[in-house]
Amino acid sequence: xxxxxxxxxxxxxxxxPVMNIGAVERDTGLGKDxxxxxxxxYGFPQPTRDEHxxxxxxxxxxDRLRVMKRLIDQxxxxxxxxxxxxxxxxxxxxxxxxxxxxxxxxxxxxxxxxLALVKANDVAALRQxxxxxxxxxxxxxxVIDVVAPLNDAVxxxxxxxxxxxxxxxxxxxxxxxxxxxxxxNLPAAGGAPRILLTTPPDEQHVLGLLMVEALLALEGATxxxxxxxxxxxxxxxxxxxxxxxxxxxxxxxxxxxxxxAALVSQLRQMLPAAIDLWVGGTGAQRATxxxxxxxxxxxxxxxxxxxxxxxEPAGTRHS
Numbered sequence: 001x002x003x004x005x006x007x008x009x010x011x012x013x014x015x016x017p018v019m020n021i022g023a024v025e026r027d028t029g030l031g032k033d034x035x036x037x038x039x040x041x042y043g044f045p046q047p048t049r050d051e052h053x054x055x056x057x058x059x060x061x062x063d064r065l066r067v068m069k070r071l072i073d074q075x076x077x078x079x080x081x082x083x084x085x086x087x088x089x090x091x092x093x094x095x096x097x098x099x100x101x102x103x104x105x106x107x108x109x110x111x112x113x114x115l116a117l118v119k120a121n122d123v124a125a126l127r128q129x130x131x132x133x134x135x136x137x138x139x140x141x142x143v144i145d146v147v148a149p150l151n152d153a154v155x156x157x158x159x160x161x162x163x164x165x166x167x168x169x170x171x172x173x174x175x176x177x178x179x180x181x182x183x184x185n186l187p188a189a190g191g192a193p194r195i196l197l198t199t200p201p202d203e204q205h206v207l208g209l210l211m212v213e214a215l216l217a218l219e220g221a222t223x224x225x226x227x228x229x230x231x232x233x234x235x236x237x238x239x240x241x242x243x244x245x246x247x248x249x250x251x252x253x254x255x256x257x258x259x260x261a262a263l264v265s266q267l268r269q270m271l272p273a274a275i276d277l278w279v280g281g282t283g284a285q286r287a288t289x290x291x292x293x294x295x296x297x298x299x300x301x302x303x304x305x306x307x308x309x310x311x312e313p314a315g316t317r318h319s
Contacts, residue, residue: 018048020054028065029254035065042082060105067093070159073254079319093159107133107145111153118154118163118171126171130178139182140218143211144299147175151207170206179210185215189219193245193309195278196238198226200263205252208281212302219306232263236270246276246309248296253285260286278305 021032045065045210047055053263056101057065071092084092110133134142154171157163195211198203199205206228213223224242226235239247249267264287268277271292279287280296287295296302 008312018050018058019062020050021047021055021057024057024062024065027062029069030065031053038082042079044082044297051291064089066165067159070254072244073257077290107137107149109148111150114150114171115153115157118167121167121170123170123174127174127178130174131229134178134182137184139214143179143214146298147179147211150175175206176210179207179214183214185211186217189217189220189222191222192244193306194222194224195246196226196235196242196244197248197250198230198235198238199250200235200255200267201226201229202250203249203255203283204228205250205254205281208252209250211299212250212280215299215302216248216306219303232267232270235267239271239275243276247271247276248278248280250281251287253282255283257286259282261288264288264293265290276309278302 019027021035024030024035025032035045039047039276045057045061047057047061052055063278067089068078071081072078076092081089081092110129113129114126117129130146133146137145144165150171154163154168158165158168195216197209197216199209209225209228213225217223224238224244226238230238235247238244247267250263260283264277264279268290271277273292276294277292278294280302282297284295284297287293289295296305
């Protein structure tokens with residue numbers, strides 16, 4: 001997504017340039033065909049035309065489309081969102097935000113300070129705060145007790161309009177950098193299982209993948225990360241090439257929900273029976289449980305699955 005200028009709020013967009021349909025597609029994740037269908041069917045968006053007769057989308061419509069993409073990924077229908085008034089749309093956005101975080105927890109101060117530093121654009125202080133929290137808690141507790149609820153809090157802040165897109169990106173980049181550095185500083189692991197980590201095509205979110213990699217590497221598993229958006233055929237080839245015991249994919253809430261079950265089932269069929277398939281992230285809840293697929297909707301479930309794999313007798317592991 002493109003970032004809004006730091007001096008621009010969502011409610012002061014009349015100075016922002018209009019976007020053509022290609023830019024809107026890249027910015028929101030909504031396809032050009034989808035935008036045209038909604039325009040004809042629902043009367044929204046309502047682009048103007050530039051001097052060449054091409055569609056031109058005002059900034060306030062693009063901003064609403066961004067939020068619509070998230071709400072649709074959570075199960076709301078586009079017709080309802082297109083027809084909603086500003087007040088109704090705000091209520092729907094609020095209702096679909098992450099559940100209120102529990103500020104009574106022992107790490108609530110770090111979470112609150114992090115949000116404040118992101119809002120203040122104080123990158124140096126933000127990185128120092130997160131570094132200190134990780135050193136104090138250790139990497140495992142930092143990932144589970146701080147980063148996981150922080151992700152929910154930042155997502156909620158974005159949905160409510162408290163955070164702009166660039167502020168969400170600022171937070172995510174600092175966490176990504178910190179986790180990559182922490183993983184790189186861990187002793188080289190050569191233990192079982194060998195786990196190939198990636199995301200499927202069209203899943204750009206890498207943060208959940210890094211969190212899982214950090215937990216697994218801490219437990220001595222051999223992690224081979226391919227990054228994001230790996231074609232399924234390449235996942236299958238990489239799993240064979242690296243002699244993986246497990247393929248672990250991360251699917252976020254932003255991934256199209258209707259595609260999850262079919263995609264996971266297809267990948268399961270492509271992989272050798274001897275290789276387990278783990279599916280983590282919020283999107284894992286939309287997959288269909290079947291033989292050889294382990295659904296991991298929480299970080300603790302990742303650790304439980306690793307322990308179960310190691311405790312299973314080798315002769316019966318894939319029977």
